[in-house]
Amino acid sequence: MFWSRPITFVNAQVVTAGGRLARTLRVRRGRIDGIDVAPDKGDEVLDLDGGFVLPGLINAHDHLELNSQPRLKWRERYENAREWIADFQPRFASDPALAVTRPETLEERLWIGGLKNLLAGVTTVCHHNPLHRPLRRRFPVKVVERFGFSHSLHIDGDDVRTAHQRTPADWPWIIHAAEGVDADAAAELDALDRLGCVAPNAVFVHGVAFGPAAADRVIGAGAGLIWCPSSNQFLFGKTADVRAFDDADRLALGSDSRLSGERDLLDELNAAHATRQLSAEGIARTVTTGAARLLRLTGSAVLESGAAADLTVLRATESCPFETLAGASRSDVRLTMIDGQPGIGEPALSRAFDAAGVPWAPATLDGSPRLVARWISRHVSQMNLREPGFETC
Numbered sequence: 001m002f003w004s005r006p007i008t009f010v011n012a013q014v015v016t017a018g019g020r021l022a023r024t025l026r027v028r029r030g031r032i033d034g035i036d037v038a039p040d041k042g043d044e045v046l047d048l049d050g051g052f053v054l055p056g057l058i059n060a061h062d063h064l065e066l067n068s069q070p071r072l073k074w075r076e077r078y079e080n081a082r083e084w085i086a087d088f089q090p091r092f093a094s095d096p097a098l099a100v101t102r103p104e105t106l107e108e109r110l111w112i113g114g115l116k117n118l119l120a121g122v123t124t125v126c127h128h129n130p131l132h133r134p135l136r137r138r139f140p141v142k143v144v145e146r147f148g149f150s151h152s153l154h155i156d157g158d159d160v161r162t163a164h165q166r167t168p169a170d171w172p173w174i175i176h177a178a179e180g181v182d183a184d185a186a187a188e189l190d191a192l193d194r195l196g197c198v199a200p201n202a203v204f205v206h207g208v209a210f211g212p213a214a215a216d217r218v219i220g221a222g223a224g225l226i227w228c229p230s231s232n233q234f235l236f237g238k239t240a241d242v243r244a245f246d247d248a249d250r251l252a253l254g255s256d257s258r259l260s261g262e263r264d265l266l267d268e269l270n271a272a273h274a275t276r277q278l279s280a281e282g283i284a285r286t287v288t289t290g291a292a293r294l295l296r297l298t299g300s301a302v303l304e305s306g307a308a309a310d311l312t313v314l315r316a317t318e319s320c321p322f323e324t325l326a327g328a329s330r331s332d333v334r335l336t337m338i339d340g341q342p343g344i345g346e347p348a349l350s351r352a353f354d355a356a357g358v359p360w361a362p363a364t365l366d367g368s369p370r371l372v373a374r375w376i377s378r379h380v381s382q383m384n385l386r387e388p389g390f391e392t393c
Contacts, residue, residue: 003357004029004340008039009313012048015055015321017302025053027309030340034305044355048313051334052321054284055301056123056310058291059265061174061205061226061254064113064127064135064143068100068385071234072259078235080180081206082154084260100385107134108385113257114140115380115387118343119365120264121312121333126254126295128174128205140343140376142310144295152176153188161195164202172295173201174226178209181236185209189217198223203294205254207240208232215244224250224294227286230271231260239275246282252294253286266328273326280322287325309340313349331366344372362393 006028014022016035026034026043039045072095074087092098100109110132117125118140126144127135128151135143148167150160152175160175167173177192178185186209192198200222204210207225210218218225225245232239245251253272255265262268265287272283292301299307313335318324324332335345335352342353342360347369353360361377363370366389372380377392 005355006033006040006043007046007340007352007355008037008043009046009048009053010039012051012053012313013316013321014053014303017304021321025303025311027311027337027340030309032303032305032307032309035303044351046349046352048334050316052314052316052324053303054121054312054314054321054325055288055303056312056336056338057121057265057287058252058295058297058301059117059122059125059255059287060203060252060291060295061128061228061256062113062117062125063129063257063259064125065106065109065129065132066101066257066259067113067116068105068109069097069259071261072097073235077237078180079182080185081152081176081235082180082184084235085154105385106132108383110134111140111379111383112385112387115376115390116258116264117141117255118336118376119333119387119390120266120330121314121328121336122265123310123312123336123338124297124300126174128176138375142338144297146171147295148173150175152179153191158195160192160197164195164197164199167201169201170296171201172203173197173199174203174205176206177204178214178240179206179232180209181238182209186211186214189214193217201296203252206232207242208236208238210240212241212244215241219244219248219250224252226252226254226294227272228254228256228261228268229275230262230268231256233271234260241277243277246278246285246290249285249290249293251286252291253283264330266330266333269326269328280320280326283326284322309337311335311337313337313345331368342371342373343376344370347371364391364393365389 202223229239288301359374
C-alpha cells in the first residue's frame with residue numbers, strides 16, 4: 001500500500017449510497033477518495049467500458065471449511081435439519097465425499113471457502129464457526145470477527161442462552177433457527193424466546209418454518225433473518241417467506257456451504273431472484289446494506305468518500321445494476337478489490353494491480369483468463385485441494 005498510487009475508474013456506472021449512478025470513482029490509500037471527480041495528475045486512469053461498480057458483496061452466512069465437498073443428502077426431502085445432520089454422523093469415516101473433512105486439511109478447506117467467495121465478488125464473509133487461526137492470518141476475503149453465535153437448539157440446547165448472554169449487545173448473535181418444515185422447527189422461536197434469545201442483536205439463519213406471526217415477532221424484537229434459499233430448497237423443497245423481513249430492512253443473504261447450498265453467493269442471488277419474492281433492488285440489499293446492518297458492519301457496503309475501497313466490478317449484462325447482479329455469475333465479475341487492493345480481475349485491468357502495488361500472476365476461471373494477486377496464487381499452488389474451475393499458472 002505504501003507504494004500505491006491513486007486509481008480513478010472512468011466510464012463506469014458507480015452505484016452510490018443514494019442509488020444514483022456516478023461516472024467515476026477514485027481510490028487512494030485503500031479508501032474511496034471521490035465519486036464523480038476528475039482524475040488527478042499522476043492517477044492511474046482505468047476505463048471500465050460501462051461496467052457497474054458496486055460495494056463489495058457481503059456473504060452473511062457460510063461455513064468456510066465445508067466447501068470442498070459436493071452437495072450431499074440421503075433422502076429426497078427432509079422435515080428438519082436435524083435429520084440431515086444425523087445422516088452425516090455415521091458417514092464421516094466411510095463416505096469418500098466426506099473423507100476430506102479431517103483436522104489436518106482444515107487450513108486448505110478454509111482457503112477453498114475464501115476463494116469461493118473472492119471469485120464471486122464477495123469482499124466480506126461471516127463464517128458461522130470459530131475464528132480458526134488461518135482466518136486470523138492473511139486471507140482472500142475479510143472475515144467478520146465481532147459476533148457471537150450458537151449452532152442451533154438441536155446441537156447446543158439451553159447453552160444458547162449462555163452464548164447469547166456472553167455476546168455484547170452491540171454485536172450480532174447468530175443461530176440456525178426454524179430450519180425445517182415440521183412442528184419442531186416451527187416451535188423453535190418460542191423456545192428461543194423463553195431463553196431470552198429473541199433480542200435486538202439476534203440474527204436467525206434460515207427461518208423456513210417462520211410464518212407471518214413469527215416474522216412479526218422477530219421484526220418487532222429488532223432481530224433479523226439470514227436467508228439461504230438454495231440450501232432450503234435442496235433439503236426441504238421450500239424456503240422462507242422473507243417479504244416482511246425485506247420490508248423491515250432486516251434481511252441478509254447467505255450462501256451456506258456447498259454441502260447444501262449452490263456454488264457461491266452469486267448463484268444464491270440467482271436462486272433468491274427465482275423465488276420472485278423480492279425486487280432485484282431488494283435482493284441487492286441483502287448482500288450490501290442489509291447484510292451490513294444485521295452484522296453491525298459500520299461503514300461497509302456503501303460507495304462514498306472515506307469508505308473502505310471494497311469494490312465489485314460487474315460486466316453490464318442488463319441496463320439496471322440490480323438486475324445485472326441478480327443474474328450474474330462469477331464469469332461476470334471483472335474485478336474484486338478489498339481495501340483498495342485487487343484480489344482477482346480481468347487481464348484488461350492489470351494496471352489496477354500495478355497501481356495498487358499488488359504483484360499479480362496469471363490464472364484461469366471457468367476457462368477465461370484472469371489475474372490474481374501473487375500472494376494468493378502462491379498459496380493456492382501449495383495446496384492439495386483445488387477450487388473447481390480456478391487454475392493458477
